[in-house]
Amino acid sequence: MRVSFCQMLLTGAIMMNLVVLYYVSRTQQQMLKHRDPGKAATRRSAISRAPGVTVLIREFEDFENWVAGAVKSFLRERPEQPIVVVADRLPYPPLGLPAQPNVQVVTLKASPDQPPHVSRPEFYIHTEYTLLVPDGVPLDSTQQLDRLLREFEAHKGKVHMVAAPVQTAEALRCLQLRVSLKEWSAVYSLSSARLCDAVDGDAVVLVRTEDLFNLSQPMGRPLLTSLFVQSSLRGWKVRVAESVAFSSYHRSLFMSAHNRWKADITAKARLAQLFRDFGLRRVVLANGKEQWYGCSKDTPRCFGTVHDDTPEYLYEDRWTPPCCLKALRQTTKYVIGILKSSGVRYWLEGGTLLGAVRHQDIIPWDYDVDLGIYLEDVENCEFLRSLDSGSVVDENGYVWEKAVEGDFYRVQYSQSNHLHVDLWPFYAREGIMTKNTWMDHRQDVEFPEHFLKPLVPMQFAGMTALAPNNHRRFLELKFGEGVIENPEYPNPAKKKLQKVD
Numbered sequence: 001m002r003v004s005f006c007q008m009l010l011t012g013a014i015m016m017n018l019v020v021l022y023y024v025s026r027t028q029q030q031m032l033k034h035r036d037p038g039k040a041a042t043r044r045s046a047i048s049r050a051p052g053v054t055v056l057i058r059e060f061e062d063f064e065n066w067v068a069g070a071v072k073s074f075l076r077e078r079p080e081q082p083i084v085v086v087a088d089r090l091p092y093p094p095l096g097l098p099a100q101p102n103v104q105v106v107t108l109k110a111s112p113d114q115p116p117h118v119s120r121p122e123f124y125i126h127t128e129y130t131l132l133v134p135d136g137v138p139l140d141s142t143q144q145l146d147r148l149l150r151e152f153e154a155h156k157g158k159v160h161m162v163a164a165p166v167q168t169a170e171a172l173r174c175l176q177l178r179v180s181l182k183e184w185s186a187v188y189s190l191s192s193a194r195l196c197d198a199v200d201g202d203a204v205v206l207v208r209t210e211d212l213f214n215l216s217q218p219m220g221r222p223l224l225t226s227l228f229v230q231s232s233l234r235g236w237k238v239r240v241a242e243s244v245a246f247s248s249y250h251r252s253l254f255m256s257a258h259n260r261w262k263a264d265i266t267a268k269a270r271l272a273q274l275f276r277d278f279g280l281r282r283v284v285l286a287n288g289k290e291q292w293y294g295c296s297k298d299t300p301r302c303f304g305t306v307h308d309d310t311p312e313y314l315y316e317d318r319w320t321p322p323c324c325l326k327a328l329r330q331t332t333k334y335v336i337g338i339l340k341s342s343g344v345r346y347w348l349e350g351g352t353l354l355g356a357v358r359h360q361d362i363i364p365w366d367y368d369v370d371l372g373i374y375l376e377d378v379e380n381c382e383f384l385r386s387l388d389s390g391s392v393v394d395e396n397g398y399v400w401e402k403a404v405e406g407d408f409y410r411v412q413y414s415q416s417n418h419l420h421v422d423l424w425p426f427y428a429r430e431g432i433m434t435k436n437t438w439m440d441h442r443q444d445v446e447f448p449e450h451f452l453k454p455l456v457p458m459q460f461a462g463m464t465a466l467a468p469n470n471h472r473r474f475l476e477l478k479f480g481e482g483v484i485e486n487p488e489y490p491n492p493a494k495k496k497l498q499k500v501d
Contacts, residue, residue, distance in 0.1 A: 222274065
């Protein structure tokens with residue numbers, strides 16, 4: 001079959017178009033591949049935000065609230081005011097809100113037959129700013145919003161939020177807040193400045209919508225506590241607008257004793273759950289009072305079985321939870337007291353001695369305490385001499401047991417919480433201290449008995465404990481030269497300590 005000249009031209013044109021389409025498509029794919037999706041999403045979202053403020057009400061209780069009254073007060077002053085009420089699930093009894101298109105209820109727990117945006121409040125907020133309003137706070141005048149906006153604009157670039165006090169019995173206080181996820185802690189303190197890390201007291205807070213919904217948990221409760229913990233980690237500041245104040249219907253809520261009790265226990269449980277979710281085990285309030293949200297004698301410890309000498313929290317770039325360190329200190333002090341009163345010679349061993357030299361405390365990332373004891377003294381202690389098998393729970397709830405891993409002893413904080421102190425029995429053989437069970441640890445080596453003659457006092461974990469003399473030589477024999485000045489995690493092959501300049 002002969003192919004005409006026209007057919008050849010048509011075929012060539014088609015092939016040329018296909019080549020052009022291929023390269024155009026490839027170029028677009030490369031552009032998409034290298035584009036920052038986060039920036040693109042932020043850019044699209046920012047374009048969709050219009051000037052103005054959306055009122056967001058999140059902090060209320062189903063069983064008694066004044067949400068409907070607050071919503072009506074805002075609509076009375078600003079009929080077109082966009083309002084979003086956010087709840088974990090559909091409130092019951094119903095809130096009785098006005099049936100207006102600018103008033104929306106968003107439930108964070110969506111039904112499985114609904115699309116994902118239904119449970120995401122940010123899809124219902126189209127304004128540049130969001131005003132976080134607690135239950136029982138009305139809008140008295142449209143000037144309140146205007147003044148808050150002017151306050152924000154006047155300090156743009158310095159602050160991420162502006163807070164206005166709610167007129168209740170307690171004044172709004174400016175706080176500094178230091179959150180350390182590595183140390184599982186949050187520390188509040190009073191501040192005299194107008195730029196704060198957090199505020200204490202009832203407040204209405206104005207925040208840029210983009211900032212709010214770029215937080216990992218923007219709708220966590222208690223809302224302001226959640227907001228300030230997350231914002232302090234980002235270095236954000238909040239300014240107290242003392243010239244703007246909101247009145248409160250809040251004092252008329254929870255008039256019955258039952259509802260006051262219910263609101264109180266609900267608030268405490270919610271606060272505890274928030275701190276646990278954020279991995280904060282120790283919280284120091286502005287008055288210096290400590291609150292603990294971690295393990296206790298009645299609960300399991302905060303971490304599971306340790307593999308390769310590397311506890312799971314190190315992989316999360318955290319150190320030992322402070323509640324665990326507290327329990328280890330208590331157990332150590334208790335065990336040393338029993339050993340001393342029983343006539344059992346002991347000394348700080350291995351990493352525990354290293355912590356005493358470096359920190360006068362347990363190493364911040366350690367998960368147990370090691371004590372050496374003289375094997376010949378074991379019979380002096382009633383808890384140890386009866387531990388050929390099984391375990392003994394003493395009158396204070398501590399568990400004494402023979403370790404299943406070898407010929408040594410373990411004292412656990414409680415039957416539920418297995419934080420523990422290990423007791424390693426050594427004996428002298430021709431002037432060298434040795435033992436019957438050896439573990440695959442770098443520091444698990446024999447050493448001359450002269451390090452124990454005499455034992456010397458050393459500050460450790462808030463008490464005076466006994467330790468080998470010439471502790472530097474002792475530790476370098478165990479771990480290697482320079483171990484005191486060069487801290488490292490127990491198993492650097494699995495997880496290395498990031499050095500801080």
